[in-house]
Amino acid sequence: MKTMFLKKKKIVDEVIEKLYRSPDLTRRRIERNGQKISLLFLKNLVNPTQLQQSVLQSIQNIELPLTAATIAKTIPIGQVHICQDVDIITAHLIEGWVYVCVEQEQNGVLLNVSEKVERSLEKAETESLVFGPKISFTESLSTNIRILRNNVNDEQLVTEEMIIGKRNKLPVRIVYIQDIADPDNVQTVKQRLSELDVDDVTDSSVLAQMLDDHSFSIFPQYLMTELPDRLSYSLLKGRIGILVDRSPTVIICPTTFFSFFETTEDIYLRWTMSTVLRVMRMLGILTSIFLSPIYVAVITYHYELIPSDLLLTIGESRSRVPFPPVLEALLLEFMIELLREAGARLPTKVGQTMGIVGGIVLGQAAVDAGFTSNLLIIIVSLSALGSFTAPSYEMGTAIRILRFPIIILAAMWGLIGIIIGICVLIVHLLKLTSLGRPYLSPIYPFRFADLKYSLVRLPQQFYYKRPISNRVQNKYRFSWKDSKKRKDLDE
Template sequence: MGIRKWLRSNSKKKNAQTDRMPPPRDEKEISSRLSESMTDLQTMFRDIPDLIVRPFTVKATGAQAVLAFFDGLTDRNAINNNVLQALMHEETVETEIPRIVTVGQVNTASSWSKVESSLFSGLSLLLVDGQAEAYLFDTRGWPQRAIEDPQLEASLKSSHQGFIETGSQNIALVRRYIDNREMKIKVHRIGARGTTQVSILYLADVAKPEVLRELEDRLQKINVDSILNSGELVELIEDNPYSPFPQFITSERPDTVASQILQGRLAVVVDRSPAVIICPVSFASFFQNVDDYSIKWQIASFLRILRFMAFFVTIFLPSTYIGVTSFQYEVIPLQLLLSVGESRGNVPFPPLLEALIMELTLEMLKEAGVRLPAPIGQTVGIVGAIVIGQATVQAGIVSNIMVIVVSLTALASFIIPNYDMSSAIRLIRFPMMIMAALFGLVGVGVGMMVLIGHLVALESLGVPYFASISPLRFADWKDTIIRLPLWKMDKRPLSARPVQETRQGPSHPEGDG
């Protein structure tokens, strides 16, 4: 693989350049003399005007002190009322600073490097004359969004809370579902310039230690400037980055994450990102939705089968149409063939071109609608429906049947509940169409073979992508292609690699009732 080698050598070269890295953190100790520390502080944070430095005298001890914090990253109320008020005016017999300040969390630091990272994460710093230790108060409070309905994974009957951009809040949202001591959190810090706190949530007695270790290994190998959102992190840790298929699920729903953690999977909360990563996952989990569990199981099973059909329709319908119309038209009966021929009669393009025109138009319509504000977005729909659908047929550019094929494909691809998966299969259908145009149905068959070959080779954190289908495990089918009643799912799915397999005891009344 020439290209791959070339890419690798390039990335190596980049790593070798040390000038990319930020200046090393100051390992200097904090001086016990306030004036010295002040100079250090000022040289460290030169040209950073949003750092507020407030000198004052501690009333209880009479010592000189300086409070420093970042404007905007901190909670002003907490600083004014619980720190400054307490230290400057409170009459107490206490002389220890942590006993005077009325803040929940107080830490001490003796090195400037810790002070620096703490200040940036929203803590406030207190330097007291005569003490070589600095106090760090938890006064975090930055602008954040209120909790809203998740946009990408809207649900009808399940909860309407979605994750937001603050990691600690997101963890709290999950904790509301799993109030158990066994849910542990491992924290990693990633990024040399913009440090991102990445927390792995898992059930210690259910999740497999090997899988956790594998994930931590991959996280530790990351050496980048910063992780801006969880999509970037996924790209850095997934098993096969060359595959168009998502190998981790990113969800913005706390209940989804909680249910996956309960099954023994790991959830990775990336601070500053409203999407939580779930791994390891299997192919089938991309076709599931939380709403499946809040409706009757027969309906949920039907919907799941519908989604799997949609998967095949999206990938193979346009290509099969091309294959049949350009090569194996003897497959369709004469009556049908006649109506296809009639419809295609005055279309000047070969089937592939005809299909490409329509499919690309569809993709454009979709992409145009995504980023436009809702009022303008509606016009896109009208343009799509009337202008493109009707007018192109009347103008004789595409056939009626092609419009049907394209609309069906679009519908089918939007049924897939996971956005990454539905994008992947929409992309896959283009190479399939080209294969069909070159080799007819044989091309479609070979394309399917390549697709299956690729999918069976995929792994998510070392767990086969096609777990429960191949390797076959019928017990897991209770919650993959169909959804059986909840009380039947007494074992955790093997694709999550749980240590503790039994999920629940009998929870349904026995007998006729």
């Protein structure tokens, strides 16, 4: 008996030493009829009401003699774990658990009485919608799983937990639908997560960069979303989601280049409207990338392409500009990026005022001072608006950065330089993969049946098959023959 007491005392002392005698670490001793019970917990991480009512009062009411097994069976706590490993005990105390040990017992009991700090459910900030659910994920992993299960109440929905990070251990959930997702994709995700050897992962966006197929590419290879309905829609198409604790965004993989220009609102709108909006987004992106370089190329090398009436107007507008077109364009593009970054970092109301007033004042002042022409102000503004049509913030940022090297190529070789930039860009996109799957699918490799999931939208009855690109197990969503039947009430 004395040996057991010394061993138990040593475990408690080791835990205290392992936490460097933190002032938050509280040790509570209780004695009942000669039996001594010790409780260890970090006071700032536990729920005091649950600790008092569910743990302390229950210990007073348990029939003697007290044992670890009796405590585990009697105390009304959902998560209970009998343990004597110092490392496991310490890790659980950091997460808000309480450790209860009886001096006559070799094992102790870990009880989950943690109080998580989380915000309430709110509207999505980075993905605004007109139609559809507005709720977004939060920083709590358990809350996010609950939201997901409310959206996908399928018994085949799998949520597998993994722990990443050596020092700051972070729970991660891999979610997919068992009979739809490709097992090879699931295994690839598990393997990449298990091979991570890092101290800490601060956010899902950091984890996505660690899982990238091509780390040096400017293009994002995994889709980030904070909308539960977008994750649900992706899971039903055979994709995989990765939820990270303390992060409100979810990683969706594998993904394609065209997925970054889709929104869940495309599903809620009529197919004609969705198709037009998708085409407008693609045209906006092309405008954002190539409009300024085309201006530089034409003004520098290809005056013959400009109509004579417009050429006179442009010549008059640029007569006071002392810079060549490339410096003029780079100066304005840099100014727009500064305004955008300043507006994003300032408080909301101040940022909006800064963007509007700053853009108008600086633009007008630049024209009056002879630093730029009126035409280039219009072109750069259109380019900026085109980049904002991308629903994904990461893809929009990549598009804005692409403008600068293509402007330089246009200044060096004119339209030939732009063609060279387009060729390099296409070759790079053809080489990219997402989770080992082609990034430009369904264009390369070409899959006609998947075009309705990327470039255009069709009526709902045409979506009876899931995307071939995701290599799903269950290919059919519903019967094509049944979808064509239309029955009235009097039939």
